[in-house]
Amino acid sequence: xxxxxxxxxxxxxxxxxxxxxxxxxxxxxxxxxxxxxxxxxxxxxxxxxxxxxxxxxxxxxxxxxxxxxxxxxxxxxxxxxxxxxxxxxxxxxxxxxxxxxxxxxxxxxxxxxxxxxxxxxxxxxxxxxxxxxxxxxxxxxxxxxxxxxxxxxxxxxxxxxxxxxxxx
Amino acid sequence: xxxxxxxxxxxxxxxxxxxxxxxxxxxxxxxxxxxxxxxxxxxxxxxxxxxxxxxxxxxxxxxxxxxxxxxxxxxxxxxxxxxxxxxxxxxxxxxxxxxxxxxxxxxxxxxxxxxxxxxxxxxxxxxxxxxxxx
Numbered sequence: 419x420x421x422x423x424x425x426x427x428x429x430x431x432x433x434x435x436x437x438x439x440x441x442x443x444x445x446x447x448x449x450x451x452x453x454x455x456x457x458x459x460x461x462x463x464x465x466x467x468x469x470x471x472x473x474x475x476x477x478x479x480x481x482x483x484x485x486x487x488x489x490x491x492x493x494x495x496x497x498x499x500x501x502x503x504x505x506x507x508x509x510x511x512x513x514x515x516x517x518x519x520x521x522x523x524x525x526x527x528x529x530x531x532x533x534x535x536x537x538x539x540x541x542x543x544x545x546x547x548x549x550x551x552x553x554x555x556x557x558x559x560x561x562x563x564x565x566x567x568x569x570x571x572x573x574x575x576x577x578x579x580x581x582x583x584x585x586x
Numbered sequence: 587x588x589x590x591x592x593x594x595x596x597x598x599x600x601x602x603x604x605x606x607x608x609x610x611x612x613x614x615x616x617x618x619x620x621x622x623x624x625x626x627x628x629x630x631x632x633x634x635x636x637x638x639x640x641x642x643x644x645x646x647x648x649x650x651x652x653x654x655x656x657x658x659x660x661x662x663x664x665x666x667x668x669x670x671x672x673x674x675x676x677x678x679x680x681x682x683x684x685x686x687x688x689x690x691x692x693x694x695x696x697x698x699x700x701x702x703x704x705x706x707x708x709x710x711x712x713x714x715x716x717x718x719x720x
Contacts, residue, residue: 452707460706467700474695481689488663489682495666502670548706555701562696569693572686576679583675 445548453544464536468529475525482518482568490514490575506578514571521564528557661685
């Protein structure tokens with residue numbers, strides 16, 4: 419009975435904290451050797467990835483901002499003034515804005531994990547490095563999923579505008 | 587006549603015995619205390635800086651060179667004033683498609699590829715170009 423309660427409490431805590439566990443496999447001796455030997459190349463590679471990511475983040479961030487502020491928001495305001503407002507377009511704008519915030523936060527969390535990964539001495543601690551690499555992958559996946567959701571929302575918004583156009 | 591000789595050390599006769607006030611020593615203590623306070627507050631500020639997200643602003647000066655920075659791109663802002671007609675919505679869709687295409691062009695920006703095992707578990711003889719990973 420106590421075990422069940424403990425399990426339930428743990429499940430609730432994990433759900434509330436949004437804990438993100440990633441399980442890294444244990445490396446074999448050959449893999450540990452490879453990481454240790456190529457540590458400097460790996461770190462250079464990670465720094466390049468970090469810079470490329472920063473450029474992508476800046477570009478995507480500005481595009482999302484354009485769509486949200488310059489287009490979606492103003493279209494909805496104009497529709498309201500013309501008594502043509504639709505719940506679908508308003509909700510899409512809110513969802514898009516929320517998802518954009520999620521993207522920003524997911525990217526920040528990903529960059530923090532990537533910073534931690536770069537800080538690990540892979541020559542001395544290859545297994546720790548690999549464990550952290552798994553955590554970074556998991557965070558990156560969340561950023562990627564968010565970009566997919568944002569693209570889907572733009573497509574849905576476009577279809578809703580075309581549908582509105584057809585009704586005019 | 588009152589004794590106004592400032593070079594004479596002050597005396598504390600409250601406890602019954604004279605006490606010399608060493609100005610030089612106090613100045614050194616004050617200096618050391620000021621340095622300790624300055625170092626600790628700077629350290630605390632840097633700690634706050636690291637704890638927050640601001641250091642992750644990779645667009646800050648120095649992280650990405652000017653040449654690499656995102657070129658300023660903008661679109662015509664859709665006006666919130668005016669009537670809604672088919673041609674107005676056509677113009678709107680044009681702007682939307684323009685930005686949407688740019689976003690689609692970055693669909694692989696955060697794909698899993700650059701962090702694949704193949705980019706980390708390679709022989710030195712493979713000569714992997716780090717640029718390839720990004």
